[in-house]
Amino acid sequence: MRSQGSITDVPGVEVGHWTDLEGVTGCTVVLCRGGAVAGVDVRGSAPGTYGTDALAPTATVQRIHAVLLTGGSAFGLDAVGGVMRWLEERGIGLPVGSVRVPIVTGAVIFDLNVGRADRRPGPEAGYAACQAANTGLVAEGSVGAGTGATVAKGLGLARAYKGGVGTAARRLADGVVVGALVVVNPVGNIVDPASGRLVAAPTDPATGEPVVDPARLLARRIFPTQNTTIGVVATNVALSKAEAQKLAQMAHDGLARTIWPVHTAYDGDTMFGLSTGPLRPEWAEVSLLGAVAAELVAAAVLRAVYLARPLGGIRAVGEEAPCQQVP
Numbered sequence: 001m002r003s004q005g006s007i008t009d010v011p012g013v014e015v016g017h018w019t020d021l022e023g024v025t026g027c028t029v030v031l032c033r034g035g036a037v038a039g040v041d042v043r044g045s046a047p048g049t050y051g052t053d054a055l056a057p058t059a060t061v062q063r064i065h066a067v068l069l070t071g072g073s074a075f076g077l078d079a080v081g082g083v084m085r086w087l088e089e090r091g092i093g094l095p096v097g098s099v100r101v102p103i104v105t106g107a108v109i110f111d112l113n114v115g116r117a118d119r120r121p122g123p124e125a126g127y128a129a130c131q132a133a134n135t136g137l138v139a140e141g142s143v144g145a146g147t148g149a150t151v152a153k154g155l156g157l158a159r160a161y162k163g164g165v166g167t168a169a170r171r172l173a174d175g176v177v178v179g180a181l182v183v184v185n186p187v188g189n190i191v192d193p194a195s196g197r198l199v200a201a202p203t204d205p206a207t208g209e210p211v212v213d214p215a216r217l218l219a220r221r222i223f224p225t226q227n228t229t230i231g232v233v234a235t236n237v238a239l240s241k242a243e244a245q246k247l248a249q250m251a252h253d254g255l256a257r258t259i260w261p262v263h264t265a266y267d268g269d270t271m272f273g274l275s276t277g278p279l280r281p282e283w284a285e286v287s288l289l290g291a292v293a294a295e296l297v298a299a300a301v302l303r304a305v306y307l308a309r310p311l312g313g314i315r316a317v318g319e320e321a322p323c324q325q326v327p
Helices: 073-089 123-132 241-258 286-307
Strands: 014-020 025-042 064-070 094-096 099-101 104-108 164-171 177-184 189-191 198-200 230-237 270-279
Touching (some): 014 123, 025 073, 025 123, 025 177, 025 230, 064 123, 104 270, 164 286, 177 241, 189 241, 230 241, 241 286
Parallel strands (some): 064 104, 230 270
Antiparallel strands (some): 025 270, 164 177, 189 198
């Protein structure tokens, strides 16, 4: 397996997971203890988010300290409280008078139909994910927020595959690094953009052939609003809030290359863009960084699906094609 690196290759970024294998759910925290300029782009029509209004270029707050990616649907946003407590205990946050208020944002996936619907990430899960955070290689596949993730659900969960968490990074010139981390849980199929190979798709019960026609995949509306792919792209290039938002926007291109269909009315696809700074080489403008981020998102999506394992009665691509090369 050749590694593309991890989003933690970006200086100032740490990642931690909390995983509940019995409940088949979990959460993942992307920490920026020194603060990061952030932007967000929401393209799916069924999102579950927290604190995203503060990321608008016109909003007063300039830097955030953590992004929570979590299972449990809207219930999972309870985990924000644990992230806030962990940061507060370490004096990390926006100075407001005599206190520091941690600035946390986040997004959820729907995984309540896999495992136990009554087991969702809460404050203790968010705290534990922060405790586990570090700058080392990030665990991928069926961990953290990707534990209960599924893909290719157009014909129902019984014909779906496991999704998960994937990450990738690239080192450019002058010390510039770009990284991505994605939690892959779409209604759509998964495609390898390099080869055009269909990685994950439901099969027709009559013919055994993969179903790729969106007219068939979405016609039954089996799981409306029960999907969503969420993620973070980050760089150590100094960006404005507007540029961080543009980075997040362009990162969605990586989803469009690997997920079909994507950004549907049944997905809440959300991407965050982070800048830890302080580098600003003249060549490192946001359009170039966004193009690289999109490639890394595509690689992360494939890694998430290839490295996932069977859980909750859902099959995994890796068990069917164990020799397939992971990007």
